[in-house]
Amino acid sequence: MGQTKTVSGLSFSEARIGxxxxxxSGLLVWKRDQLVAVLTQIDEEAYSTKGKWFLESGFGLLSGQHKNFDSIEEAIRWVGRHTFPEPAQ
Incomplete structure (x- = not known):
């Protein structure tokens, strides 16, 4: 746990979410060194959600959002689209 990966302007730190x-299992999602989301992997066989991901907590534009995703790739794309844009250069 704790290793960092980078995808399309976002970076991720693996974490255990309590x-x-x-x-x-979870991911802390960073954009430009700012924490923008906490994603958790759902492990609920009883509700047919095992292996799916959940936006546990969002910050900034994601504040108050809670959403399920079928895959981590879907979650990452959604977070990337719904966070603040990259600054114009």
């Missing part, structure tokens, strides 16, 4: 006893 939503259940023992925690869940």
């Amino acid at each position: 939503t259940v006893e023992g925690g869940e």
Whole structure:
């Protein structure tokens, strides 16, 4: 855990998110060195959501949003589209 990856202007740090006893796999999502979202991997077989991802918490433009995603790739694309734009150069 804790390694950082970068995709399309976003970077990610793996983390254990304390939503259940023992925690869940998650990603901290950064844009320009600012934390913009916390994603958790859902491990709920009873609700047919195992392996899906959830926007646990968003900041800035994502504040108050909660959303399920079928894959981490879908979640990353959505976060990238809904955060503040890159500054014009």
